[in-house]
Amino acid sequence: MSTNPLLQDWAGPHGLPPFADIRPAHFQPAFDAALAEHRAEIDAIAAQAEAPSFANTVAAFDASGRRLTRLEHLFYTLTASATSPELQAVQRALAAPLAAHSSAVYMHAGLFARIEALFEQRERLGLGAEQRRLLERVHLDFLRAGARLAPEAKARYAAVMSRLAELNTRFAQNVLAAENGYQLRLATEDELAGLPDFLRAAARQAAVDRGLGEVDGGSVHVITLSRSLIVPFLSFSARRDLREQAWRAWVGRGDDTGATDNRAICREILALRAEQARLHGHACYADYALEDTMARSQGAVMRLLECVWQPALAAQAREREAVQGAMAAAGATHALAPWDWRFYAEQAKRARFELDEAEVKPYFSLDRMVAAMFDCASRLFGLQFKARPDIAGYHPDVRAYEVLDAAGRLSGLFLQDNFARPTKRSGAWMNALRNQSRALGTTPVILNNNNFARGAAGEPTLLSFDDVRTLFHEFGHGLHGLLSDVEHERLSGTQVLRDFVELPSQLYEHWMAEPQVLKTFARHWQTDEPLPDALLAKVQAARQFGQGYETLRYTASAIVDMAAHALPEAPEDVVAFEAETLARWKLPPEVGVNHRLTHFQHLFSSAGYAAGYYVYLWAEVLDCDAFDAFVEAGDVFDAGVAARLRECIYSSGNSREPGEAFRSFRGRDPVVEPMLKDRGLLV
Structure with a gap:
């Protein structure tokens, strides 16, 4: 029996793997075995003498690759949550082979022929609702992975997907390295000015977690680029120079000339996605990505984003007046900059609502x-x-x-x-x-x-x-x-x-x-x-105070995402393209975006949310309307x-088809007004 714990039965509670015994070196041989096993299973399904049926083809395909599936779930959990230089090296080495295996499975001519035959007969097979849904989804999975492409196009498509997998991995690892490479050390009372006790304690613990001791007899505090540290630091630090340092590090991840520079990676990913879309017969990647969504089209997405943009601009303008009032009250004479917004917005909220986050936390x-x-x-x-x-x-x-x-x-x-x-x-x-x-x-x-x-x-x-x-x-x-x-x-x-x-x-x-x-x-x-x-x-x-600012930051990121993926070719300079897009939409300079392209992991660590960052707002229309069902009850x-x-x-x-699922719950299609009301954007 193999001594590799990944190739043995996982006998931990609830079938968990033996985490303590697993080493990075175990993954390559385990994946080699799992990939070979899955290829054999796929070949066997395709080579059956029996005519295709739901059970011997679709259900059998769904049940195949169990060892590979459990390995992938474990591997990607560890690379996201408990990585190391050794595990990152394995991740880089495996990115292209795993993508190539996926392409080989979904371009398997024999297997696809059986699935397509069943799909064409789906009306006559007597399938239950879930069986039919599975057949339709699996068939679409094969189509979207290139199963119908000509042989030369299939080869190119597989190469594109392998290269994308390598680039996605490099992008994510660069972002992690950029985040880990920044520490704002605060050792003096002057550097800690304005920070409430809860933030000082968290910053001190961050220093301890990173092995930092005492400096000149005083405690070291560290602000990292973790959102739970950086956002309250920008909200409370009285040191404007330090706020600017932290803000520039936060928004500058991946936009540099060093080892963590993601600009060229972003451009190549966008170029390859545009080529992927062309191989499918689409003008741009956004059209390809949106084909399998509730929105279905760029027009539907943009109508939703435009629906909130102007109300959010108006709300943020009202918030700006309050922020500038707080600046005047504090005697500040400098122009309002992005690293000032959260600091003075916190003071404006405190004055308007007599509410201090340090009191609530x-x-x-x-x-x-x-x-x-x-x-x-x-x-x-x-x-x-x-x-x-x-x-x-x-x-x-x-x-x-x-x-x-x-x-x-x-x-x-x-x-x-x-x-x-x-x-x-x-x-x-x-x-x-x-x-x-x-x-x-x-x-x-x-x-x-x-x-x-x-x-x-x-x-x-x-x-x-x-x-x-x-x-x-x-x-x-x-x-x-x-x-x-x-x-x-x-x-x-x-x-x-x-x-x-x-x-x-x-x-x-x-x-x-x-x-x-x-x-x-x-x-x-x-x-x-x-x-x-x-x-x-x-x-x-105070719940809706600041929603104009937050809505603009989110929506601006969604607009840039859609604009970048709507291009037929990648932009020469992704940073300049991002700036030009935001200028065209007249985003106030003090607001900024949730994610800049060079660290936008939703888009570039995988294709999961590419041409899809809008989905949070789309789902917010659904969730606010859905919660109203409880309110009405x-x-x-x-x-x-x-x-x-x-x-x-x-x-x-x-x-179930998602639109039908929502209608079954709500009794009708969703309406947008509850979302606008919840954000305080209904005039």
Whole structure:
């Protein structure tokens, strides 16, 4: 028997791999074996003498490659959450071969011939609704991967996809290196001026985590480019020069002349995607990408973005007046710059609403907010979460919870990895270590990753309101995976159309701000006193302040994404193209964007959100309208509405067309007004 733990049966709790025994060197031979095994399975399905049937072709294909699938889930979890130079080297080496294998599978002439024959007969096969959906989705997967291309075009297409996989990997590793390469060290009281206690504690812990000791008898504090540190630093630091340094490092990731320069990589990715689209007969990559979405077209996307742009500009102009008022009150005479906005917006909010984030944050400890998100899932869907501290993850930060249904039956495993660290990419995300499938007899193993700044030793990690929203958002994705109840793995959980996948996550955010949830779980970490009514009222009153600014930042990023992927050829200079696009839309210079192209991982670490960053706004139309169903019922935990939500949205995966799934829940198509109202953009 092989001594490679990846090639042995995984006998850990819930079928988890033996994380402690796994080394980077184990992956190459394990993938070699898994790829060969999958190729043999595909050849066998294609070579059958029996006529194609749903069972011997489509279901068999869905069930194939199990060893490869579990390896990929594990490998990409580790490269995102617990990487190392050795693992990154393996990732670079495997990028092209894994892409080549995918192309070989989806261009397999014999297998595609069987699938196409079934697709052409689909009306006469007597298939159930989910079986037909699987056949249609698998057939489309093959088409979109180039199965119908001519032989020469197939070869070129496979080469393009292999090169893209290499570039995606380099892009992501460059962003991680750029983020890890920056540390703003603060050692004196003058450098710490304005920083509240919670931020000082988090910055001190960040220094400890990075092995930094004392300087001249004083404690070192470190601001990294983790959002949970950089955003509050820009909001509170009284040192304008340090704010500018931090802001320039944050927005400049990948836009440099050093080892982490992503400009040429961005351009080559855009050029290859344009070629990919042309091979499919499309004028540009945006047309190819949007073909398999709810939006379907650039026009539909742009109408949505334009719908919010002008109201957001007007709202941000009103916010600017308040910000400039705060500057005048502070005696500032300099022009308003991007690194000033959050600092003076925080002062304007404090003056207008008598609300200070430093006053609110002690009520939002991580442990209590995790309890809140679990409690909401229990009240809505009957789930129970049992902590399993004995189950080891890939890192000591990982916490494991068994998931039980309303009858106490085990239905899955939930893992949570909450803290920022140098071996983990930035952002927040959900992924599956194993998807649910009745045909395969598998229960889900779902992982949430966040990047919160860890609290000081002996003290809790305190979250901002935005952090709590992120916590609930990712858990909404997690519930989408945990509640999945479908027959076939390809249709399971979050494997839905890209502009539908954010509905379950963004919808779940609504419960974090509900007064009854906050009154129960938002308690001061030192006194255990609940969030006072007066403070809660201030939080609710201030909720929409700054939405003009935030909406413009998001929408501007979505506009640049769509503009770049709508080009028939890649721009010569991606930085200049980005600036020209934003100037054409008249984005105020003090606002900026959520993500610049050179570190826009949604677009360039994979193709997942390429020509698709708009999906958060698209899904927000759906989620605000969907939450209104609870509001109309008079109870945000209404049992009947929750049961319908579970059946139509959270449990159905991709077994239903998303528009039909939403209509089944809501009784009609979505309307945009609830979203505009929620953002405070309805005049």
